[in-house]
Amino acid sequence: MLEGKEYFENNLNNIIDDLITIVRLDSPSKNKVLVDKCLNKLDELFEDYLGISPKIFESDTTGNHRLYEKNSSNGEGVSILLLGHVDTVWDEKQIPIKRTEKELSGPGVLDMKGGLIQALWVLKYLSESDGLKDTRISFFINSDEEIGSNTSKEIIQEISDEYDYVLVLEPPVVDSGDLKTGRKGTAAYNIRFVGKKSHSGNDHESGENAIVEAAKQVSDLSLLTDYDKGITINVGSISGGGKINIVPDEAEIGIDVRAERLEDLEYVDEAIQNIEAYNKAVEIIIEGEINRPPMNSTKNDELFLVAKDIADELELDLDSKFVGGGSDGNFTSDVGIPTLDGLGVFGEGIHQEHEKIFIYEVPERASLLAGLILSLTEKEKKVI
Numbered sequence: 051m052l053e054g055k056e057y058f059e060n061n062l063n064n065i066i067d068d069l070i071t072i073v074r075l076d077s078p079s080k081n082k083v084l085v086d087k088c089l090n091k092l093d094e095l096f097e098d099y100l101g102i103s104p105k106i107f108e109s110d111t112t113g114n115h116r117l118y119e120k121n122s123s124n125g126e127g128v129s130i131l132l133l134g135h136v137d138t139v140w141d142e143k144q145i146p147i148k149r150t151e152k153e154l155s156g157p158g159v160l161d162m163k164g165g166l167i168q169a170l171w172v173l174k175y176l177s178e179s180d181g182l183k184d185t186r187i188s189f190f191i192n193s194d195e196e197i198g199s200n201t202s203k204e205i206i207q208e209i210s211d212e213y214d215y216v217l218v219l220e221p222p223v224v225d226s227g228d229l230k231t232g233r234k235g236t237a238a239y240n241i242r243f244v245g246k247k248s249h250s251g252n253d254h255e256s257g258e259n260a261i262v263e264a265a266k267q268v269s270d271l272s273l274l275t276d277y278d279k280g281i282t283i284n285v286g287s288i289s290g291g292g293k294i295n296i297v298p299d300e301a302e303i304g305i306d307v308r309a310e311r312l313e314d315l316e317y318v319d320e321a322i323q324n325i326e327a328y329n330k331a332v333e334i335i336i337e338g339e340i341n342r343p344p345m346n347s348t349k350n351d352e353l354f355l356v357a358k359d360i361a362d363e364l365e366l367d368l369d370s371k372f373v374g375g376g377s378d379g380n381f382t383s384d385v386g387i388p389t390l391d392g393l394g395v396f397g398e399g400i401h402q403e404h405e406k407i408f409i410y411e412v413p414e415r416a417s418l419l420a421g422l423i424l425s426l427t428e429k430e431k432k433v434i
């Protein structure tokens with residue numbers, strides 16, 4: 051089918067120019083003003099290319115969320131929801147944008163502004179070539195994926211329930227380029243330790259050292275990591291104390307938990323919620339919970355097989371993988387919607403300074419997505 055490959059090749063410079071425009075508009079998850087600005091620019095592109103304006107879901111604490119709907123009134127045939135996020139892990143001006151002939155690097159270029167722009171151009175192509183016909187296809191873009199999707203996950207679950215398939219625009223697996231049919235579940239915690247200050251020389255014995263308590267708990271919690279079972283505990287942040295001649299009364303740790311099975315996430319959650327202080331004079335305040343359920347469904351594997359057929363036509367060697375990173379696909383798969391992830395741009399360096407995309411891979415990945423959408427559409431009724 052080689053769906054649109056030539057079109058994407060011919061328009062590659064325009065696609066990359068749009069991507070640079072969006073990447074220039076930094077959108078750190080916790081900066082509502084900047085995120086909303088970036089979304090406004092995306093609105094302009096959707097209006098220009100597809101003639102649609104979004105339904106806006108307001109959020110006070112993060113950027114707003116958007117649903118761009120094409121053929122929303124269509125009740126027949128299959129319906130497809132594209133899923134992406136506009137927020138990035140990068141602070142304003144934290145890393146530079148750099149373009150060479152083959153690569154584009156910059157904040158969120160891979161995770162996942164590249165996926166957004168690539169998918170927008172796929173919709174543009176399908177729309178111009180009359181490929182969408184009456185297919186109900188919508189694009190949901192949220193603003194808080196990198197910090198747990200707390201203000202958007204209920205919206206995502208509710209909306210996705212109305213669609214037959216969800217296609218997620220996170221990048222494919224690094225190196226292999228494989229798609230993602232399964233993901234670990236995630237949980238996140240912040241634990242504060244409150245002890246008692248004292249002079250370290252004159253009055254050491256009356257202090258209650260919060261850092262010592264935190265260190266013992268860090269050591270215990272880390273032992274819950276079990277690679278054979280796919281359980282990881284990452285104490286990813288730690289702070290506390292101040293002057294070395296003061297017994298510290300404050301310490302704080304941040305923990306990220308991942309597991310393949312929900313029962314393992316629950317087991318770790320139970321352990322964390324019930325940690326007991328070694329020093330009973332240090333108070334332990336625990337915040338956090340299980341966030342994303344694991345993504346693991348045979349429906350996703352079946353949906354991958356449809357993509358695999360398109361990949362074969364493109365002579366693209368494609369497989370599917372179960373990965374440790376979470377996405378909003380965890381939520382849609384959990385409510386039973388066939389979900390295929392990793393349909394964004396190919397590159398490397400997610401969440402790292404060298405985050406980049408391979409420009410020359412864009413036409414092929416865009417064709418894969420276009421072909422997949424057409425193939426699902428042509429089936430006319432839900433088959434998975």
Ligand SMILES: N[C@@H](CCC[C@H](NC(=O)CCC(=O)O)C(=O)O)C(=O)O
Nearest residue numbers: 195196197198220221236341375376
């Ligand atoms: N920690 C938060 C946010 C999880 C989202 C983030 N996802 C990615 O990096 C995508 C990577 C991929 O496509 O495989 C992550 O995994 O940290 C939470 O737990 O919800």
